[in-house]
Amino acid sequence: MTSLEQAVQTYGVEHWGAGYFGINKQGHLIVRASKDDSRVADVKEIIDHLVGENKVKLPILLRFPQLIASQVRALREAFVQASREFGYSAPHLAVYPMKVNQRREVVEAFLQEGRKYGYGLEVGSKAELYAALALDQPPESLLVCNGFKDEAYINLALLGAAMGKNAVVVLEKLNELNMFLRLSADATRKPMLGARFRLYSRGSGRWEKSGGETAKFGLTTTELLEVIRQLREHHRLNELKLLHCHIGSQVTDIKRLKNAIKEAARVYAKVRKMGVDIEYLDVGGGMAVDYDGSKTSYEASANYTMQEFANDVIYIVASICQDEHVPEPTIITESGRILTAYHAMLIINVQDEIETVIDEIARTDVDEDDPQAVVELRDIRDTINVKNYREYYHDALEQKDELFTLFNLGYIDLEDRAKGEVLFWQILEKVERFARTSKFPSEEFNDLKKLLASKYLCNFSVFRSVPDAWALEYLFPIMPIHRLNEPATEFATLVDLTCDSDGIIDQFVDLREVKEVLEVHPYDRQPYYLAILLIGAYQEAMGSFHNLFGTVNEADIIIDEEGRFHVQKLIAGHQIGTILDLVRYDRQTLLDGFRRNVMNAVQWSHITEEQAGQLLESYQRLFHNYTYLE
Known part of the structure; x- marks a missing residue:
């Protein structure tokens, strides 16, 4: 196996890359303008250009807006194909949930492609709605207004309706109805009304609690019936046009999604049969991204494809509508993660290598006058081999404990302790090497690889750029962007610049398990770049300014028909002054x-x-x- 083939296998690009990423003959990470496209950009060349020509400093967030457009097209094609296969006559419309990534460049990239299909926006706060009202949505698209509301929120929705937007105020709580009825009573053009109902079905993965009877959002069955009763009493039942449900983000198991869609479709049908002219069934988001490439129901993966998701939604809704003899609704989806995750990657540079003692200190000289524990450790180091390493490993552990006991009792000095530590690390290095070649390695040696791994000090903040890696121990693909035609002979964990022990990434994607170390190349003090990929969803919105590390420099990259890359936009990250201003230092x-x-x-x-x-x-x-x- 060549080094290139080994790199493809080691980092799993073909599994989690969804056709957007690969490795070229030069050993560089590449990005395609769309899935399996011949238009390819070399990420190392992009970074060299930005650093050399544009004088941009790392870390750098690279955006590829064409990947958002590609995902929007893929979503459209999946539902078109599903509707054709199952004879579904009503449209499918997507709305982009701004909470996933509110950056203007991201929202506009979605709208630019989505306007061809009448795709709109979903907002969950006053600030998001305020921004959405100024954006250029297609006239036929929806502006779905979710989240808890006050009078100002509803007044903003009324502004949207007055200017011609198809705003839908979705009720999250029963008391929002009276507020809506009162504020919109005299409006010439009113927003449509929607109701979010609480599903009994639950999702899967990290956000399973978003669904079910104890969910934070949504009306109970009793409350939904009360909404219908009050609207009928006020002669405004005709304004209720949308039913909405959502069982959480990153739903990894298609069975959970199918159960939720069945329940949602049945609720829609029953409400229609009550004489309510519902036009839209909003099945929410939750379509998962396969971050680790395993195609399983593990929390960092998904055991289904976009096409399978579309097929199940269309088939289930069509079947239940036929069974209940009600019209097919326009189906709304709010899957933002799947649309934006792929488009962004963070490029970080390794600043230094924090090595274990064995790499920094020469072979230790020991004489017979040294403490017995030190002499024993030397003898173990010199005589350990592939046949006896298990027994000698246990002996080394015993002698190490003896060494520290003697030190704590004051019987040996600091120099003796240092000798013993170096010898112990040298023994561990040999044990790990022998265990790696064994056909039947014992579980007790599994931790040695992580214990002996270097720490690569990287120029970034986990808390700012990949907060889910810290807060949720979430997995993101990480790999070098160059030297992939060389063997990756070292193992490392990644530590950030913050003064926080949680500022570390020590879990990495793998098809069969979660790796505790990343395969890397020897750090030779030359520029060494790593990419943290698939971070286009949620990470920017949720990042914090721990230790006052601010936003990073950004570059929007476009790939032309000839495969040449162009820097469409550069956005400077925070300077010391701007980040201090955020925490009120004038x-x-x-x-x-x-x-x-x-x-x-x-x-x-x-x-x-x-x-x-x-x-x-x-x-x-x-x-x-x-x-x-x-």
């Missing part, structure tokens, strides 16, 4: 305070006035420095 106040402290130092003769001027100049200049290492 620039002038900072300068005044620093100047006061400097002048105190002059007064106390710690520095000269000339040095004071140099300090002030440096302080002002660094105000515009990138928050990450340069």
Whole structure:
């Protein structure tokens, strides 16, 4: 097997890449403009161009908006094919949930492609609705207004309806109905009304609790009937046009989705038979991204495809409508993760390697006058082999415990302890190598690979750029973007710049299990770049400013018909000054305070006035420095 073939297998690109990613003959990560497209961009060349020509500093977030467009087309084609196969006559319309990624560039990329199919937007807050009202939606598309509401929220929806948008105010709680009826009573053009009902069915994976009887959102059956009763009483039942349900994000098991769709379709049919002219059935989101490529119901995967999802939605709704003798509704989906996850990757550079002792200290000299535990560890190191490594490993553990006991009792000094530590690490390195070649490795040696792995200090913040990796221990594909034609002979975990022990990534995707180390190349002090992929959904919206590491530099990349890449847009990340402003440190106040402290130092003769001027100049200049290492 060549190094390139090994890299494809090691990093699983063909499994989680969905046809968008690959490795070229130069050993570089590549991106395709659409699935299995001949238009290909070399990620290493993009980074070299940005760093060399544009002087952009890492870390850099690369966006490929064409991948959003490709996913929108794929969704459209999946439902068209499903409708054709099962004879479904009503349309399918997608709405993009802005909470998934509110960045204007992302929303506009969705709308640019989605307007061809009448696709719209979903919002869940006043701020999202405020932004959506200014965006150029297709006239026939929906603006679905979810989330808890106050009067200002409903007034914004009324503004949208007045300007011609097809706004739908979806009731989350019963008391929102009275507020809507009162505020919209005199409106010439009213928003449509929707109702979110609470499904008995639950999802699967991390967000399973989003569905079921104890879910945070939605009306109970009794409350839904009360909404219908009150609307009929106010002679406004004709305004209720949409029923909505949602069982959570990243639903990994298609059986759970099918159960939810069956329940939703049955509720729709029963409401229609009550004389309510429902036109839209919004089955929510939840379509999962296969982050690890295993195609299973594991929380980082999905045991179904987009086409299977579309087929099940169309078939189930069509069957129940036929069974209940009610019209087929326009089906609305709100799957944002599947549309945006693939389009963004974070490129980080390795700043340093934090090695274990064995790599930093030469072979340890031991004489017979050293403590017995040290001598024993030396003898184990020198005589351990593939036949005795299991027994000698246990002996080494015993001698290490003895070493630390003697140190804590004051019988050996720091130099002796250091010798013993080095010897123990050298023994572990041999044990791990022998265990790796064994046909039947014992479970007790599984942790050695992680224990002996280096820590690659990387120029990024887990909390800012991949918060789900920390908060939810979520998996994202990670791989080098170059040197993939060389053997990856080292193992490492990735640590970030923050002063927090949680700022580490030590779980990595694999087809069969979750790896605790990442295969990497030896760090030779030359630029070494890693990509964290499939981070286009939720990560930016949920990232925090831990240790005041801000947003990263961004580049929007377009791939033309000849396969050449073009930098469509550059967006600067936070500087020290801008991130401090977010936490209410005014620039002038900072300068005044620093100047006061400097002048105190002059007064106390710690520095000269000339040095004071140099300090002030440096302080002002660094105000515009990138928050990450340069």
